Amino acid sequence: MEERITIAGFGGQGVMAIGQLLTYAGMLENKNVSWLPSYGPEMRGGTANCSVVISSEAVGSPVVVNATSAIIMNKPSMDKFEPTIVEGGKLFVNSSLVDRKSNRDDIEVYYIPANEIANELGNMKVANMVMLGAYIEVTKMVSIESILEGFTKVFGEDKAHLIPLNKEALEKGAESVRNQIAATV
Amino acid sequence: MAIVFEKTKGLTDVQTHYCPGCTHGIIHRLVAEALEELGVLDKAIGVAPVGCSVLAYKYFNCDMHEAAHGRAPAVATGIKRVLPDNFVFTYQGDGDLASIGTAEIVHAAHRGEKISTIFVNNAIYGMTGGQMAPTTLVGQKATTAPFGRDEAHCGKPIRMSELLATIDGAKFVERVTVISPAHVRKAKKAIKECFKVQIEGKGFGIVEVLSTCPTNWGMTPTEALKWLEENMIPYYPLGNFKRPEGVE
Amino acid sequence: MAKVLMKGNEAVGAAAIEAGCRYFFGYPITPQSELPEYMARELPKVGGVFLQAESEIAAINMVYGAAGAGARVMTSSSSPGISLKQEGISYIAGAELPCLIVNMMRGGPGLGSIQPSQTDYFQATRGGGNGDYRVVVLAPSNVQELVDLIIEGFDIADQYRNPVMILGDGMIGQMMEPVEFKKPKQRELPPKDDWITNGTKGKRKPHIINSLYLAPEELEAHNIKLQEKYRKIRENEVKVESYNIEDADVVIAAYGTTARIVKTAISQLEREGYKVGLIRPITLWPYPYDEFKKINPQCKGILTVEMNTGQMLDDVKIAVEGRFPVYFHGRTGGMVPTPNEIIEKVKRIHGGEM
Known part of the structure; x- marks a missing residue:
């Protein structure tokens, strides 16, 4: 098993953060993991992306070129990374900010109105966690518990009070994608 | 019979390589005496430069560290940060301190590094054979200024004491010379006061010593002393530029 | 821990x-x-x-x-x-x-x-x-x-x-x-x-840290x-990781993060039935020259992969001493080699096309 994930969006949407949470959770579940950010000036205001690898074997290349899954938070990232997903791979689209459907018919695509869901939860900042919840629900790559266990490790103990909100965001994301699957079956 | 003078323990028995009439020897002695008299010789670490005093590590009777050209204040910083209770000094010439090592001396002073610097200014590159220094006077001849230093071409000589005195971290700045017994006594007093600034943990201190280079100036030692007095002192005025508040 | x-x-x-x-x-x-x-x-x-x-x-x-x-x-x-x-x-x-x-x-x-x-x-x-x-x-x-x-x-x-x-x-x-x-x-x-x-503490001779030796005899001795x-x-102190080099038809030499990308390529090549080895120097100096002596004598070539235009390549050539042809694949300027590029090069070496 080797899952190669691209997570991409605007700087400030928390794409690096959910990448780290996913990586941390993978480590807690004794999987081999790596997280690699794009870095440099593009971090400042432009698009940001990171590569996460979760594998049963030692991680080879930490650079994700052909993703098995992609979490896409905005339109420019959709245009850039949609074509890189392998056949049979999974694409998670933040439909609040991406106003088009996928052009691919050889991958599984999930649309999650992450910003609207986050808004309903009263905090726009958790849109990334909504997307992560949807991803976990479909791939079962790690558990929500592991994500929450890693939360303070990634963000620091002083952010522990945000765990309930983030847990809710993960669950809402999962629920959203469950409803979508149910509707298509 | 009472001993009225003896060689300081701060110097080794190695014979120096300095040219006849050069005042490095006197300055070495003053530094060594100051180390001994202040009781810091046993915990002193000196940093030698590149230039005429490159072999200073053979002459001072304490631990010595030979630095790259201009980098003595950075090396001294490294030593002092590891050994804050030891006494750390640099001994540098004008090419070393005022040209290739300006960044290092300015920033060591700026950080208020608790080290002491002896800066020997003889207005020439001695070791390499008489090339123009940043402190060479306008009109003064050097092998790389064969017609004399031309201000329009390479500017006026740099006054390091005045420059360093503007920096908050520099707590003691004084310019002296050693061209007469009276000046030698004043120079020693300045060096001791400068060293005390470090010993008392007050910050960075520097003593600039105007020195002669009869060989590269093309003069006899006595002519050189006279030339220094008549030409260097008017451009590089002697005196204290800075001392810690409340100290005289 | x-x-x-x-x-x-x-x-x-x-x-x-x-x-x-x-x-x-x-x-x-x-x-x-x-x-x-x-x-x-x-x-x-x-x-x-x-x-x-x-x-x-x-x-x-x-x-x-x-x-x-x-x-x-x-x-x-x-x-x-x-x-x-x-x-x-x-x-x-x-x-x-x-x-x-x-x-x-x-x-x-x-x-x-x-x-x-x-x-x-x-x-x-x-x-x-x-x-x-x-x-x-x-x-x-x-x-x-x-x-x-x-x-x-x-x-x-x-x-x-x-x-x-x-x-x-x-x-x-x-x-x-x-x-x-x-x-x-x-x-x-x-x-x-x-x-x-x-500091001598008055108990020992001064220590001197120095790299200057003006006398030629002294500097030569130093x-x-x-x-x-x-x-x-x-x-x-030589450190090297090697994989399957006694049996390989093609051996790749790579170090650092590039070697990880090479490993991904090797896994793929093995799934396709190719026998590919790896020499990954961990010490670049001292270089593991001797490791290259263990390579299968029938090996068709050594591929050096680096994120430059060919620098470790020189050491690989020194190590190989002309026994095998040495090839190079590099990306530079911040471009990272992909497993597919490496796979393609290995296949060409294997097929005698290079």
Whole structure:
């Protein structure tokens, strides 16, 4: 098993953060993991992306070129990374900010109105966690518990009070994608 | 019979390589005496430069560290940060301190590094054979200024004491010379006061010593002393530029 | 100790502190600034000193002073900054002082880019400064190995009184992987009190730290002594990972993060039935030349893969001594080779098309 994930969006949407949470959770579940950010000036205001690898074997290349899954938070990232997903791979689209459907018919695509869901939860900042919840629900790559266990490790103990909100965001994301699957079956 | 003078323990028995009439020897002695008299010789670490005093590590009777050209204040910083209770000094010439090592001396002073610097200014590159220094006077001849230093071409000589005195971290700045017994006594007093600034943990201190280079100036030692007095002192005025508040 | 997920640059700092390093002198440069930031935050907590120098030149000379005073000390930078440090590295090697230098390489020449590269191989292994000296060069390919080599690197530096360089790249500095802090193998480290400059205390002759020997006989003797030390390092400190080289039709030579990409390519090639081996030097100096003698005599060729235009290639050719054709695949400027590019090259070598 080797899952190669691209997570991409605007700087400030928390794409690096959910990448780290996913990586941390993978480590807690004794999987081999790596997280690699794009870095440099593009971090400042432009698009940001990171590569996460979760594998049963030692991680080879930490650079994700052909993703098995992609979490896409905005339109420019959709245009850039949609074509890189392998056949049979999974694409998670933040439909609040991406106003088009996928052009691919050889991958599984999930649309999650992450910003609207986050808004309903009263905090726009958790849109990334909504997307992560949807991803976990479909791939079962790690558990929500592991994500929450890693939360303070990634963000620091002083952010522990945000765990309930983030847990809710993960669950809402999962629920959203469950409803979508149910509707298509 | 009472001993009225003896060689300081701060110097080794190695014979120096300095040219006849050069005042490095006197300055070495003053530094060594100051180390001994202040009781810091046993915990002193000196940093030698590149230039005429490159072999200073053979002459001072304490631990010595030979630095790259201009980098003595950075090396001294490294030593002092590891050994804050030891006494750390640099001994540098004008090419070393005022040209290739300006960044290092300015920033060591700026950080208020608790080290002491002896800066020997003889207005020439001695070791390499008489090339123009940043402190060479306008009109003064050097092998790389064969017609004399031309201000329009390479500017006026740099006054390091005045420059360093503007920096908050520099707590003691004084310019002296050693061209007469009276000046030698004043120079020693300045060096001791400068060293005390470090010993008392007050910050960075520097003593600039105007020195002669009869060989590269093309003069006899006595002519050189006279030339220094008549030409260097008017451009590089002697005196204290800075001392810690409340100290005289 | 449990595994923690750490960014490479921060892991360097944690490993250095674990190894007893208490002094860090550096200057900011992308892509390694997380390391000085980490040290600025963490060293004071353990009674250490972080100092941001006015330049790379000053930083390495502060290291020179601190190492002379007997401290475990380090600096770090990225390519253009490492160029500036070369003067100091030469002095430290000449004066035989221990220290650790980290280079998280970025694209060059000149200001180049901030993306990962391996273009400082020549500079690191051939000596970027003046004189006949060597620096032990360690090339980790994952964050765990980075941590292990930092910890062991300090010991190697102390054992031989020689600078040790960790040659990483922007990728390993920026990426996060799980790490565990383990004790290195026990080494007999020589005492430092017979050479450090920490004041005579009136009890011994002065110590002098120096690289100047004006008499030719003395400098020659000093250089012969250095070479004798380098011979011992060559004998004792070579580290290499190799995989399936006795049986391979094609062997790939790669180091650092590039070797990981090569491993991904090799897995794919094996699934397709190709027999491909790997030699991954972990010490770039001393170079594992002897490892290449174990390669299957029927091997069709050696492919060197690097993030540059061919630098380790020279060492591979020296190692192979003309027994096999040597090929090269490199990307540069911050471009990273992909497994598919490597797979394609291997297939062409295998098929006799190159």
